[in-house]
Amino acid sequence: MTRSQRLSSGLNSIFDHVSFMLDNYDSITGDARRDLQEVLYIVGASQDEAAQLPIEEGGAA
Secondary structure, eight states: OOHHHHHHHHHHHHHHHHHHHHHHOTTOOHHHHHHHHHHHHHHHHHHHHHHTOOOOTTSOO
């Protein structure tokens, strides 16, 4: 697995976990909910950027 694939996999995992928390835990409210929504936005943007990076195994990260 290339570094790019590992990065993409890690970002997908973070996105999935945070999405799950927001969807399933109504007790997350206020600032905590806004912070997690911001995490989703940042991770989503990072996923888009990571998809454009042709990082090969053994290359610069």
